[in-house]
Amino acid sequence: MGELMFDPGDIFRYLLPELILLATALLVLALDLLVSGERKHRCTFVAMAGMIGALAASIVLWAGTSQTRTLAILVFDPLALMIKILAILAILIVALLSDDYVRARSSAPGVFCALLLLSGLVVSLLASASDLIIIFLAFDSLSIIAYVLTGFLRDEARSIEAALKYFLYGATLSGVMAFGFSWIYGAVGSTHLQVIATFVNHNLTHSALDLVGAELFYMIMPALIMVGAGFAFKVAAAPFHHWAPDAYEGAPTPVSAFISVVPKIAGFAVIARFTFVVLPFSQTNLGEYWRALLIVFSVLAMIVGNLAALWQTNIKRLLAYSSISQAGYLLIGVIAGSRRGVVALLLYLSSYLLTNLGVFAGVIYVTRRARSDMIEEFSGLHQRAPWVAFCLLVGLLSLAGVPPTLGFFGKFWLFSAIIEAGIPWLAILAVLATVVSLAYYWKIIRAMYLLSPWSQEPFPVSAPALVVALVLTISSVLLGGLAPATLLSLFERAAGALFPG
Amino acid sequence: MSILNVAWLIPLFPFLAFVAIALYAHRDQVLSHRLAVGGIAGAFLLAQIAFWAFVLGHHAGVPFQASGIKWLFLGEQVFMLGLYIDPATAIMLFMVPLVCLMIFIYSVGYMQGDPRYSRFFAYISLFATGMLGLVVFDNLLTFFIFWEIMGTCSYLLIGFWYEKPSAFAAGLKAFLVTKVGDLFFILGLVVLYAEVGSLAYRDLFSVATLQHLAQPGYLGLPVAPATVIALLLFGGTMGKSAQFPLHTWLPDAMEGPTPVSALIHAATMVSAGVFLVVRAYPLFTAVPGVQLPFVTVIGAVTAMLGALIAVAQDDIKRVLAFSTISQLGYMVAALGTGAYVAGVFHLVTHAFFKALLFLSSGSVLHGMEHAHHHVIGESHTAQSAFDPNDMLSMGGLGKRMPRTAIAFLVGGLALSGFPVFTAGFWSKDEILAQTYVSNPPVFGVLAAAAALTAFYTARQLSLTFLGEPRSKAAAHAKESGDSMTIPLLILAGFSVVLGWVGIPEHFPLLGGLIPNWFEHFMGASLEMGPGPAHEAALAFAWQPLVVGLSVALGGLGAGYLVYGRRPLQSGEPDRVLQAFRAVKMGWVYRALQQRLYFDQLYQATFVKGSIVLARIASWLDRAVIDGSVLRAASLVRAVSGFVAWLDRVIVDALVDLVGRGARVTARALTWFDTHVVDSVVNVASWLGRLGAMASGFTDDAVLDNLSGGVAGLVGNLGRALRTVQTGRVQDYLWLALLAILALAIVFFIPF
Amino acid sequence: MVPLSWYLILAAALFCIGLYGVLSHRNLVVILMSLELMLNAININLIAFSRYLEPGQRTGMVFALFVYVVAAAEAALGLALVIAIWRNRDTVAVEEIDTLKG
Secondary structure, eight states: OOOBOOOHHHHHHHTHHHHHHHHHHHHHHHHHHHSOGGGGGGHHHHHHHHHHHHHHHHHHHHHHOOSOEEETTEEEOHHHHHHHHHHHHHHHHHHHHHHHHHHHHOSOHHHHHHHHHHHHHHHHHHHHBOBHHHHHHHHHHHHHHHHHHHTOSTTOHHHHHHHHHHHHHHHHHHHHHHHHHHHHHHHHSOOBHHHHHHHHHHOTTOOTTOOOTHHHHHHHHHHHHHHHHHHHHHHTOTTSOTHHHHHHHHSOHHHHHHHHHHHHHHHHHHHHHIIIIIOOTTTSHHHHHHHHHHHHHHHHHHHHHHHHHTTOOBHHHHHHHHHHHHHHHHHHHHHHOSHHHHHHHHHHHHHHHHHHHHHHHHHHHHHHHHOOOBGGGGTTHHHHOHHHHHHHHHHHHHHHTOTTSHHHHHHHHHHHHHHHTTOHHHHHHHHHHHHHHHHHHHHHHHHHHTSOOSOOOOOOOOOHHHHHHHHHHHHHHHHHHHOHHHHHHHHHHHHTTTSOO | OOGGGGGGGTTHHHHHHHHHIIIIITTOHHHHHHHHHHHHHHHHHHHHHHHHHHHHHSOTTOOEEEEEEEEEEETTEEEEEEEEEOHHHHHHHHHHHHHHHHHHHHHHHHTTTOTTHHHHHHHHHHHHHHHHHHHHBSBHHHHHHHHHHHHHHHHHHHTSSTTSHHHHHHHHHHHHHHHHHHHHHHHHHHHHHHHHSOOBHHHHTSHHHHHHHHSSOGGGSSSOHHHHHHHHHHHHHHHHTTOTTSTTHHHHGGGSOHHHHHIIIIISHHHHHHHHHHHTHHHHHSSOSSHHHHHHHHHHHHHHHHHHHHHTOOBHHHHHHHHHHHHHHHHHHHHHTTOHHHHHHHHHHHHHHHHHHHHHHHHHHHHHHHHHHHHHHHHOOOOOOOOTTBGGGOOOHHHHOHHHHHHHHHHHHHHHTOTTTSHHHHHHHHHHHHHHHHOHHHHHHHHHHHHHHHHHHHHHHHHHHSSSOSSHHHHHOOOOOHHHHHHHHHHHHHHHHGGGGGOOTTSTTTBTTBOOHHHHHHHHHHHHSSSSOOOOOOOOOHHHHHHHHHHHHHHHHHHIIIIISSOOOTTOOOHHHHHHHHTTOHHHHHHHHTGGGHHHHHIIIIIHHHHHHHHHHHHHIIIIIHHHHHHHHHHHHHHHHHHHHIIIIIIHHHHHHHHHHHHHHHHHHHHIIIIIIHHHHHHHHHHHHHHHHHTTOOOHHHHHHTTSHHHHHHHHHHHHHHHHOOSOHHHHHHHHHHHHHHHHHHHHTTO | OOOHHHHHHHHHHHHHHHHHHHHHOSBHHHHHHHHHHHHHHHHHHHHHHHHHHOTTOOHHHHHHHHHHHHHHHHHHHHHHHHHHHHHHHSOOBGGGOOOSOO
């Protein structure tokens, strides 16, 4: 697969999704300033139009891209474009499910939408990033957007507290990651992933520093641990997960949905590229150590996430721990280190995206009336809002990996990939963790279907966008579960970017 | 080691003065002004040494370059800080410190008694640093840095009396409007650096670079990079030199103290913009393109506009401000038409006579204000709305302030180009002669502007100094002190003799008496450069001379006839206004008086524009978006209607089914709960027991403590994990740190 | 010439001081300052490596510039959050901000 260079006209073509997102973000910001009062909420429509445009552009690009194209520090290959599609889809769904909430609680919906659009832009850049500088910059931009969104309700102490904790934890871990980057740069003399890869794989015996062998290892290995810590923070994998429950709980619920999905997409895009470009397993010692590091993160995330979730009474906190455990599952796709692994990663990522956002849509639907995030609020939901209860049921089953949902197929592919890769014990652990996870997802299902409601009053359908988001995601989860083959062929093509042939 | 290396120290002296005043001397007024004047005097002496050393010791046209200090490293790129002295620099080195010195000395008298006296001298010293640094160093990056230092000082000095809201606003306006230009300037530098990889003059003006820049095809467009760069750099000039349409800040800048007006807005800072064009001239001429015609048109429009508006201003300083705008337009137009030498010549002569005019008007104001306070103090009347700047309330000051009047007269004659004796005549004549050959329409515009210039100068002189006093203040005005009048006389001297260094060779009678030194000196730098070959001295043509003479004398004469012969009486409206009124065209004068409504226009476009834009957006919002949103809303309503229909029809139809289904689901789930989950837990706990037993945990006590085996263990672990989540972010970070350390230890054990 | 390792030791020390400040100070403003210290340590590393390892290149400097950009953005956001916390809670002591837990 030859690398094609760009001619200048191509730059605009390949950056079209990003440019659309950027232009729409600026437009929405301007509109938010210019338009006043009730009409401000129309910004959301403009933002959604921009997202749909960017989504269409990236789909068209994806369909037309079969080779890797490099533009200095950006790579455009099917994998990057697939990640872009997923990310823009995610922010579109977040925009849908936040519309009603933001309308009710905030006076600056345009800013909210602009931040969503910018986060889409940043994730798109991360999907294409092949240089430590842009990884650092885009990662931190994404984090900053997430902090701002978390503290979006300025007058609510919990929102601000969540944002502050998220910010302090995130800024420190970003610093740690960047410190690691600086050492990698120092050891290699370049920040470009390809150059670092060449250096690591062929040139471990000397460097510009006249270090040799072990000394270089002493330089790079701590750096890798620091970088790994930064990556783990971004995807909320244990033991760098502590920010997540507090941030999820305090954040406005649509933002909890956002931070459960969008940073994960970005994080796994970077982890996958970093891993398979710079440190392919079993080619170097360093690669093996990196893999061991990822296994530690994965195992801890699955254990900690699932166990801590058992005792949660707050639905947002519960979903936070759930998302920590999901990070552990997702890491398995990387650890497998094969084409099948990447396919499984993408499949599970898309499943997680749709399912988690669908579940959050249901949670927003319920809690916006209840004004409390406790699981009791879901009692007897099937009597008050049977469709919502059903959607939540499907979503939770998909999160737990019960057939015939998309979540089941995702987990199935993950486990088969890791077994194929020769680490069966990780698969066994993951299955056990899944059994545990059933217990806490079950708590919600039981509340919805088995407990009696505290009120018989039905929930009114007054949030069309939210309902659209709920129906869209959950029906995709079901449809994808019924026909995963189509999705698989798409992801096969994307995975071909890292594992050709 | 050339003696020219003293130029390193030239900007240093005022800078040291600034630092000393700011840090040490700010409580001592006398020490402050001594330091400031001493600093600029030192700079002046060194500059004179450098100037004469360059003039006498160097091959004309060969720039002196000294490259000494590596001051900024950027990868392999090292920015060197060096000197670059060519004829244009030398001329500026002659002019700038001299004018600055005069103005500093004048300020000692003028600012007497101001509560922020020391601060004023600190600011103007820093300002002088900026101007001198801009002149002597050898690259556009330092040029820009010093340019911005000047911009900052300009802001501080215009708003010096910040208690006055108008002064504060004027400072802000100057800062923002010039920033618009600066933005283009820095963009130009960026493009230049991207194309050439250097900002040092010696690299920029090499033949190879200029040829490279002259290749069309910048960014795939059919223009040469040189054109783009020149236009962007000229954006900086338009801001700094108050060229149309960025000229509006300069009249307002008169809110600053008068020495500031003279220093910044006449002699030095505004000419920095023109100097930028002079400095970057090879870039402008590297390739024929739109840049020079653009420069010419902007210059000519500015010259005409400034002159027109100046006719109708009553504020003595505003007349001068618009005259400055107009004269800067002259220089820019001259540069645009290729009259490089003439442009620089006018830059220098203008600096002297405009500084002279401003300082004289400052002296007038000083006299008026003191007299006003004197009068009010006597009569004990309430403070009336009195504007000391208003020329309509002056008159007859010639008798009361003779030195000032003479100085003003000399400056005014120089400004209007009074033949032979004044410097302004020679430089203006040179521009006219050159444009007559190269661009007749511009020649026409400039000639008309010259006529207007002479006219408003005569008007100003007449209104201020002739006739009878039209206010009590004017009647009691006294001549200012020596520290103010002596600089006036010195500047007046230069305003006369400076012209003699540039008398064209072929001028009738006088030509050749004194060699045209300026032409040789400046022109040489063009011959050396790769720019267009400098044309030999123009053959003398009588037409432009006649036109120049007649517009100057005609304008002055007309002005005298209208205002001077029969002086304006107190309360009488302006004569030109009367004339316009006579033909029912009073609005023309009013428009000029209102500066052609540029401020209102900008207020309406840029300031109110956002509001209008908001209205348009809100209209769009209502008309278009509302429309589509209504459609979308109706769509949503249709969808929700559909959903409701679904709900009614299908759901109603299915309600039994769903209800039954729900009941079935519930029952199934109950079954699942009781049977499967429980048995899974049981099996798990049994497995756990088994595993525990297998691993030796056979002790029943241990098993009991685990309370139910694996399930209990799992639950307890989960509970333990909750206690770790304390809610304190620092605890989380400690955990993260411990995790990193643990990982590091684990991964280093193999070694 | 100062050996490279001195710069690296300085950067590491600065980073640790910053980290310690973040971990142990009560006052949120001091914590923000400590964060800046950490980012500055990174910049020292980057600049030193850039200067010593590849004098012809400017990757490290560009990286450092971006670190500055991020540091500025984080400082702005951090201060905004501190002000918001102050308005909500009347405190800038970090350990008192612990209502979300478990």
